[in-house]
Amino acid sequence: MSFGLIDGFGRIHDSLRISVTDRCNIRCFYCMPEEAVDYARREEILTFEEIERFVRVAATLGVNKLRLTGGEPLLRRDLPKLIERLASIPGIHDIALTTNAVLLSQHAQALHDAGLRRLNIHLDTLDRERFRQITRRDDLPRVLDGINAAVNAGFSRIKLNIVAVKGLIEPDITPMALYCRERGFEPRFIEFMPLDAQSIWDRGKVLLADDIINLLSREISPLIAVPDADPRAPATEFAYADGAGTVGFVASVSKPFCLNCNRIRLTADGKIRYCLFAIEETEVKSLLRNGAGDEEIAEALKRNVSEKWIGHQINSTKFVPPPRPMYSIGG
Ligand code: SF4
Numbered sequence: 001m002s003f004g005l006i007d008g009f010g011r012i013h014d015s016l017r018i019s020v021t022d023r024c025n026i027r028c029f030y031c032m033p034e035e036a037v038d039y040a041r042r043e044e045i046l047t048f049e050e051i052e053r054f055v056r057v058a059a060t061l062g063v064n065k066l067r068l069t070g071g072e073p074l075l076r077r078d079l080p081k082l083i084e085r086l087a088s089i090p091g092i093h094d095i096a097l098t099t100n101a102v103l104l105s106q107h108a109q110a111l112h113d114a115g116l117r118r119l120n121i122h123l124d125t126l127d128r129e130r131f132r133q134i135t136r137r138d139d140l141p142r143v144l145d146g147i148n149a150a151v152n153a154g155f156s157r158i159k160l161n162i163v164a165v166k167g168l169i170e171p172d173i174t175p176m177a178l179y180c181r182e183r184g185f186e187p188r189f190i191e192f193m194p195l196d197a198q199s200i201w202d203r204g205k206v207l208l209a210d211d212i213i214n215l216l217s218r219e220i221s222p223l224i225a226v227p228d229a230d231p232r233a234p235a236t237e238f239a240y241a242d243g244a245g246t247v248g249f250v251a252s253v254s255k256p257f258c259l260n261c262n263r264i265r266l267t268a269d270g271k272i273r274y275c276l277f278a279i280e281e282t283e284v285k286s287l288l289r290n291g292a293g294d295e296e297i298a299e300a301l302k303r304n305v306s307e308k309w310i311g312h313q314i315n316s317t318k319f320v321p322p323p324r325p326m327y328s329i330g331g
Helices: 048-060 079-087 104-113 128-135 140-153 170-183 209-219 285-289 294-306
Strands: 015-019 065-069 094-099 118-122 157-164 186-191 223-225 236-240 246-250 263-266 271-273
Touching: 015 048, 048 079, 048 285, 048 294, 065 079, 079 094, 079 104, 104 140, 118 140, 128 140, 140 157, 157 170, 170 186, 170 209, 186 209, 209 223, 209 246, 263 294, 271 294, 285 294
Parallel strands: 015 065, 015 263, 065 094, 094 118, 118 157, 157 186, 186 246
Antiparallel strands: 223 236, 236 246, 263 271
């Protein structure tokens, strides 16, 4: 396989994150406004055929891993059909999904039958009142049902994404870690990033990975760093000294990992983003809709990656938040 997506720093890009919708059925305060969400018009959203075609082209350039995100991807009707189509593309050997699991109990079996094997479930707390406070929806019971349905459907590689907002989730850290240990899931603590629609982020609200490592080591079992299976993966892995499980940390603020970044993104409305925090984007929807050849789409992809910066600027005074909030980028 020739890798065609190499940026100016020599980083090879083989992982594509695809937002299949910007819509969501919950309202996490660190992502979306409660009301008046500025969604893209339906006709702006890429069709399954357009997504599949884009991935076919990207696969010829070395992309082999896909992650489907949103908004909330399970709001997209017939998502298992898209997964089947993407899983059949030569060169694609790994497909994962990030969901808030509110609708998972209805779709888990169909997703597994379609060939999906990796699930990241976004859940910050097991406390119903705090869940309501964070998401502005009373859906925790449905999320827990969804998780059980995923286990019953045969999903064995389940990770829980936990957004570590300081002053809010500290009481949840140990209960979430124990919940995962008991079920063989891996909790992923994600440092809070400045991607929210209401600009509430500040450094003081970031619960640092090191603080969580110390807390879990004190309250459960010492955490020992394990060698990265894939040094380009965003999470740093730790294992409990007692052998009962692992914990992942996505320390984007305190320990940026941009130098190993292998990710590019496709937004639901057809823009390529070389970084979660990118200011510029490359529009490909018109290429996909107006009869452009695969070569033109490949050129747009290569051009976007060739313009990629060294990494996010969160820790520099030059930092400018991206013009899109998280729900319209996708994790
Ligand atoms: S912030 Fe951007 S460059 Fe850094 S790891 Fe994330 S996507 Fe890659």
